[in-house]
Each structure stands twice: as structure tokens, then as C-alpha cells.
Amino acid sequence: MPDGHVSIEEAFTAGHDERITAERAYELHWADLLDRDARFTCVGSGCSAPLICACLDKPEQNLRIRPYFRSYRLEDHADTCEVAHGRGESKAEKRPDVFEAERPADHFRAPAATPRADAVASPAQRAVASASAVSRPRASHYYRLSSLVQKFLEHRRDKDLDEATVEIGGETQTYEALFRNVYRQKVADLLGTRAVWWGTASLRATKEGGYYLRFSRPFRHDDAELRPTITLTAKEIDAYPVRRLLRARLDKLIAESDGYCVVFVWAKPWMPKDAEKPFVRFYVNNLDHIDVRGPEILEELRNTSRVASP
Template sequence: MASLEEAYSYEYDDIIDAELAYDLYWAGVISGKSSFECPSEFCVAKVTCVNMDAEKQDMQQSPHFRSYNHSSECDASIGKKPKVSAGSKYELSASKVAKSDQESDTFNLHRPLNQFTKKKKGERDKGKKRAIHSRRPNVQGEHELQSGSNYYAVRSLVTKFIRYKKDEMLSEHYVNISGKDISYRELFKGVFNQPLEALPKEERIYWGVAYINHIPDKNTYRIVFKNEMQQGSNYIRPSFFISEEQIEAYPVNNLVTKRLAKISESKDKRAFIFLYSKPHGQGPNFINFDLDSLDYLEIRYLDLFDELKKPTKLAIQQR
């Protein structure tokens, strides 16, 4: 079995990573978990996108590609030594690597135009396949720098945050946002009694338990955090709104509507909320967040409480 960071999608007619495949599936652009092929121009191995059809909340692993029977000429699978000649700039990467490091993940604040446009049915463009030069190891001295992941939605960062939190490695992993690196520890801010003036001026991913209420006459959902923030001498529970119009316009709205409806109709009405934004005072009695894109929001059920309590094998080994 070989590991791939990217695969060629028959339905989308392009080379994509597993996270984009996940979004395209939930947006209804692609539908087949096994409608992928090795991206190398030297290989036609069939590829499956594992967990493409599962909700993030229910995953043991993030979406990823699984493939078998690559050709001997394939240069795409991770961990396979690339074909190099003497004097090549890749010569060192084909030799024994002493240490492996991780590059920062990237959180893109805006998606490319027409990313969710369905491709016309017809013969595939074989010219889209190419040699995988971009996936060759980036070697500096004896260090092989493994490429970070490229994300367009907070939900993918939340999955990484949960993993690193359980591994007790939030400070060791970074995200690049608009050209600046920030650790997962600094990026994620729990909502808990902070004075507004003490919080960063830049956006962060604020998270915590919140109540979700549907307001039918205003076609809106109101989300109110359980814990407070401080504005002056007042302690206020911060909140934000999601309009049904905003939900309808979101290409991956299946991921949002199901949870909003289920939680708002429940007796408890609580969920874990993760929101990329920054809080601001709205008069003396309100603290609000702005939700600029539903890509900036992730909703998780309360069983995340139990998940966060479970240390990983790595965390246990490091203690």
C-alpha cells in the first residue's frame, strides 16, 4: 500500500489533495470514493479517498488517499525514493535521511474562484497528469522537510488541533496564515473570562461550548458561548449570528445545516464551537463575533469532551 498527498480525480479532472476532495464531495461536485488515479504521468494505479464521505466528528483519521500496485516508474508515492542522476539537486534526498521535520500547514482565507464548479462530462484531460516534482523531499543539509497541508476550512485545522492537543504538541506545530506562522497553541483561544483589551488584534480560532438557537421569524441562528468575556467591568457571554441566506450560499452547506438543525432542536442545545474571528464590543452589554465565511466555522457535538480527555500513545510515551 502506498501513501499519496495528491491524486488525480476523474470527476473533477484535476490533481487535488484529500481535504479538497472532502469538500468537493460534500458540495456535491464529486461522488466516487474510488474515482481517483495516481497523479504521476508514469503510473495508472487506482486510488481511494478514505473517509471522504464521513463527518469530521466521526473520523479516527483525516481524509487520506490509499492506493496499491504502483508502477516501478511511479514518482508520486510518499516515501519512495525519486529517480535522480549524479549531481542532481535531488541527489541528497535519495540517500539516507538523518532527520525529518514538518513544515507549517497553510490556512487559505479565500478559496479560488470556481473551485466548486462541476466539470463537464466527457473524455478526461490526460495532460493534467504530470511528474511529481513538487512532492520531492525538500532537503536542507541532512534534514528532510515534510510538506505541510493546505487548508481552506477551519474544520480541518480543528482536527489537527485535537490531535496535537492529545499529543501534547500544540507548541511544536504551526499554521501559516497570510504569510505569518503561528503555533496551534497560539492560534486556538478558549473563551474563558478574557478582557477584550488583552486579546490579540488579529483573528484567532475562538472555541468553547455554546448554545445554538434557531430564530425562525428572522431566518437566523444565534450562537451564544457558555463562558464569558470581560468588557470594562461587565462579564458578557459573546455571541454571533448565522443567517439562513448565508447557509444557502455556502457550497458545503450539508456539513453545516445538519448539525445546526439537530443541535438547535435538541433539549440541551449545546455544542462545541470553533470560530475564526475576533470579538468586539457592541455597546456596553454585548460582545459579538463576525462570521465572514462558513469556512471559518466548525461545529462539533459534545462527545468531543470525552475525545479530548483521551491521551494518545505519543503523549503517554513523552511523559
């Protein structure tokens, strides 16, 4: 591109060569561990082009807004940089994305403040290592459901939901099978089914500082229609490393769309066994496993299958 806006997924943190994804940079920023004006360098062979992370401070994400690295000018990249120039590319091996149920213990740490002894090498000195790292097929690892929803939207756009796969919960599934709309599905048959359940919902803040969500459309249960609910407590949110991002998104939805939203949750539907009046809840034990988005994505979701093809 003449303006240099090549979308780049990985970069080195400026000054000490720690390789980082745009998604991780985004999370570190919202965990107050990375400045908004943080600078990065290209991972390409023999390249030291300066990069920035676009959309780093945007709480919302959709097909047009997502974190990615970019350079100021295409000519900032070295002639040997395969990231910018695409030389020597072969057809990428398709590998499943990987969704990790838990983060590594050291995931939320700031990038090293001082350069490692081996990290100050010139671009030419690190060329061999960079080239092998760039060309080797790499599975994408995600920890927030929001990242997986982003991939789901991209695969829906690309019409390959039934081909693209993700490793999640010890299984490999297609995105089509994993993402399921709650609407009028028979909940009694699905109590053991952990999936990414989604649908429109209403959102409100609670007096205790948490949030309450109620799906707009129901599951079926005998002759009844049951709209599932989710409660996010203030205690859970305060313990969440990316709480600033979560609250920014939810408060913005309440302010701008009166709480009307689209919610995604990786969980199993739950019903009490002996309740006088049946109801359905989703329990979210890890706030990485829920994603709440604005109603503008409904158009992107409109043609998505509610249930995976048999």
C-alpha cells in the same frame, strides 16, 4: 498494511490526472460537484493503483473520521510507488500550514469532464513528474477552519502545539498561540486580537432559517461575565458553496445533542462602545471561518492550553 489501507493525502482524479487533495475532494462532494463513488488514482511514480476517498460523505470530523484516499489492496500499487512503499523517503522538511482567508475564484468547479491531451499518459510516462511532485516538500493549504481544527487536534495529540506553525492572516503563529479558549479572559484587552477562539456553546435554529450560537463560558469585563454570541443568517448560508455540509452538521447537533456543541471561530471579539448593557459578539463574514463540532471532542481538548505560553 496488509489490507491496503494506506492513508494517502493526494490523488489524481480518475481519467484526467488532475491532482487533488482529500480535503478538496470532500469539499467538492459536499458542494454537489463530486459523486460519492468518485474514483481516483495514485500519484506515486509509475503507479496507477485505483483509490477511493474514505469518509467522503461523513458530515462530522474528528481524530478518527476525516477524508483521506486509500487503495483496496497494497499490491495494487506499483513496485516503484513511494506513496505506498515509502522508498527513498528522507526526513520531511517542516513547513507551516497555510490558511487562506479567501478561496481562489475557480475553487468550486467540478474536475474536468474530459481528459486533457497530456493527461492520458501511462503511469510510466508520468513517472518522472510524479516522483518530483511527491518528494518535493509541499505546504498544506486550507480554506475551511474545520481543516485547521483537525490539524490542531492532531498536533495536540502529538504534543507539538508549541512547535507546529501555520501562516494565517499575514502572520506565522504556532497552533498553541492561535487557538485560544474564551473562558474568563479579559475581553477589553482582546478586542483587536484575531485568533481561533473556541469553547462550548449552545446552538439553536432561528425562525428565519439561520442559526444562533451562545458560548457557555464567558469573557470577563470589569465585574461582569459576558458570554459571546454568533449569528449565522439564512442569507449567508444560502450563498455558501458548502452549505449542505454546514446545515448537515448543525442540524445533526441540534437533533442528537440538543444543540450542545464546541464552536471554533476565527475572528476578533466585538463590543459596542456606548451600549447601556455591554455584550460580546463574534461576526463571521465568511462561513469558512467557523467550525462547530459535537461534544465528543471535549475529551480531546481537555488538556489543551487555554492561552498560549508567554
